[in-house]
Amino acid sequence: MLSFFLRRLLMTLPVVWIVITLVFGLIHMVPGDPVAQMLGEGASVTEVERLRHELGLDRSLLEQYRTYMSGIVRGDLGMSFRNQESVTTSILTRYPATIELAVAATIFSIVLAIPFGVISAVRRGRSADRAIGVVSLLGVSLPNFVLGPILILLLSINLGILPVSGRGGITHLILPAITLGGALAAVTMRMVRGSMLEEIRQDYVRTARAKGLSEKVVLFAHALRNGLIPVITVLGLQMGALLAGAIITEMIFSWPGLGRLTIQAINARDYPLAQGCILTIALTYILVNLATDLLYSVVDPRIRYD
Amino acid sequence: MTEFLRKNKLAFTGLIIVGLLTLSAVFAPWLMPYDPSDQLLQDRLQGPTWQHPLGNDELGRDILSRILLGARVSMRVGATVVLLSGIAGVLIGGFAGYVGGKIDTFVTVVVFNSLLAFPGILLQIALVAFLGPGLDRLIFALVILWWVGFARLARGQVLKVKTLEFVEAARAIGASNLRIFIRHILPNIIQPVLIQASIAMAAAVLAEASLSFLGLGITPPTPSWGAMLNDGRNHLFDAPHMVVFPSIALVLTVLSFNFLGDALRDWLDPRNL
Numbered sequence A: 001m002l003s004f005f006l007r008r009l010l011m012t013l014p015v016v017w018i019v020i021t022l023v024f025g026l027i028h029m030v031p032g033d034p035v036a037q038m039l040g041e042g043a044s045v046t047e048v049e050r051l052r053h054e055l056g057l058d059r060s061l062l063e064q065y066r067t068y069m070s071g072i073v074r075g076d077l078g079m080s081f082r083n084q085e086s087v088t089t090s091i092l093t094r095y096p097a098t099i100e101l102a103v104a105a106t107i108f109s110i111v112l113a114i115p116f117g118v119i120s121a122v123r124r125g126r127s128a129d130r131a132i133g134v135v136s137l138l139g140v141s142l143p144n145f146v147l148g149p150i151l152i153l154l155l156s157i158n159l160g161i162l163p164v165s166g167r168g169g170i171t172h173l174i175l176p177a178i179t180l181g182g183a184l185a186a187v188t189m190r191m192v193r194g195s196m197l198e199e200i201r202q203d204y205v206r207t208a209r210a211k212g213l214s215e216k217v218v219l220f221a222h223a224l225r226n227g228l229i230p231v232i233t234v235l236g237l238q239m240g241a242l243l244a245g246a247i248i249t250e251m252i253f254s255w256p257g258l259g260r261l262t263i264q265a266i267n268a269r270d271y272p273l274a275q276g277c278i279l280t281i282a283l284t285y286i287l288v289n290l291a292t293d294l295l296y297s298v299v300d301p302r303i304r305y306d
Numbered sequence B: 001m002t003e004f005l006r007k008n009k010l011a012f013t014g015l016i017i018v019g020l021l022t023l024s025a026v027f028a029p030w031l032m033p034y035d036p037s038d039q040l041l042q043d044r045l046q047g048p049t050w051q052h053p054l055g056n057d058e059l060g061r062d063i064l065s066r067i068l069l070g071a072r073v074s075m076r077v078g079a080t081v082v083l084l085s086g087i088a089g090v091l092i093g094g095f096a097g098y099v100g101g102k103i104d105t106f107v108t109v110v111v112f113n114s115l116l117a118f119p120g121i122l123l124q125i126a127l128v129a130f131l132g133p134g135l136d137r138l139i140f141a142l143v144i145l146w147w148v149g150f151a152r153l154a155r156g157q158v159l160k161v162k163t164l165e166f167v168e169a170a171r172a173i174g175a176s177n178l179r180i181f182i183r184h185i186l187p188n189i190i191q192p193v194l195i196q197a198s199i200a201m202a203a204a205v206l207a208e209a210s211l212s213f214l215g216l217g218i219t220p221p222t223p224s225w226g227a228m229l230n231d232g233r234n235h236l237f238d239a240p241h242m243v244v245f246p247s248i249a250l251v252l253t254v255l256s257f258n259f260l261g262d263a264l265r266d267w268l269d270p271r272n273l
Helices: A002-029 A034-039 A045-054 A061-073 A087-122 A127-141 A144-158 A170-199 A203-210 A215-252 A258-267 A271-299 B002-007 B009-026 B063-099 B101-116 B120-131 B135-161 B165-172 B177-213 B225-233 B241-268
Strands: none
Touching: A002 A061, A002 A271, A002 B101, A002 B120, A034 A045, A087 A127, A087 A170, A087 A215, A087 A258, A087 A271, A127 A170, A127 B241, A144 A170, A144 A215, A144 B177, A144 B225, A144 B241, A170 A215, A203 A215, A215 A258, A215 A271, A215 B120, A215 B177, A258 A271, A258 B120, A271 B120, B002 B009, B002 B241, B009 B063, B009 B241, B063 B101, B063 B135, B063 B177, B063 B225, B063 B241, B101 B135, B120 B135, B120 B177, B135 B177, B165 B177, B177 B225, B177 B241, B225 B241
């Protein structure tokens, strides 16, 4: 088991390197001059040259890449152009809020998806299944920037039961978590349904029923336990996407997380900060995928990379 | 097809809405009751009236006209992105799968893995942010990222099809590799690509709206449903119609393409039923 963990960890390293290099490439190789963009159209050539020198952008690409990589290894993501603060500190301050939101959204989607996914599978083809199918398709098609404002309109403005925005207690977390987790709940529900449909046809389920176990025990203790294995992968992959999707949700609810910081940095043309935020979200995505793979091998010992 | 559509009501609804949407996108300039940039300040934030059935925004612009022109933008982005990334993906993925060997390893291991190592929307945001806003840049950024999905699909299909007997037969009678690829393999992998295209169309419309919502996509004064939603967010208290109508337009569009994609899959591969 340990050697599998280590091998999987080693396989992640090249991906991490590719991601870091791609983020570096994005800022340095795409057309357009970040310094000219930062200073605006009215800037003189001297001003552009001075800032370029201050930021180290007049050095060779290889040299800049070396400085950038050595900084990352030391956990130093540079200084923000905007307020001369350490990018690492800014990110670390906002990171917990994003994780809190992502975890809450995942919990919401699991709580919703498992029971409804099971009901949909058990009642296959009946009206309950069709209704759940339509709702889940609606959930997949409802982007968070539509769902968020509609929830604010209904629950905060019309009913006045939940706060509109900001981070605080649990009440502040409900609307952003539903907004972010809505689509994930829909995807997971479809996955649970599909997986359960496979499982309830298996011989061991028939055996469990033949032993006289109650339907609840057969479904939840036997079929669901196996049916959840592929669902874990989807959840893991989606959890990473959730972190990226948090960017929009955080903007809607003025949630002080990493996503909002990313957009603020982009709008302020603060490239080191934007670069650091994007890199952090991408690395978190990779780590979550790695954790999912490892968890998958624990849940289903047949999975190995031999 | 007619029989299938008669039985599958969701697919039929999807097809009707997509048809209407395409028509309104094509004929938007003639269907719009007002110029979408006209600022009627006396009507600002006004709800639906007979003169302005979907109300006016914070600058008094007619929301119906803006939604109609927004449909044109959405469909243009969706169709261009799907077409270009579909062609690039099928050609690159198909070629890699057909020739195999080191080229295939390079495309799958290096190119696919690097582009798929990022969560999709993050890379879109990053690319658009660094390229700058604008319709053409947005399309470029989406194509750069989206061809991989088509390439993966095409590669998998080519790997399956190239071992079939009719390909061997074509090779035996002396057909060139190019002829085999274009005349024999491509027509046999096109079905799953079409299904993917329909689903990708929904995703492209959503991606454009998401980026415009964040202020990174279409630049004003060109109307975009995403940007309209972002404007409406600041007026949830006093003008909720600014959010409600663009939301309905966007969700209906995305749902229709999803319905159509699901139905196409069922129609082309009845095992999924």
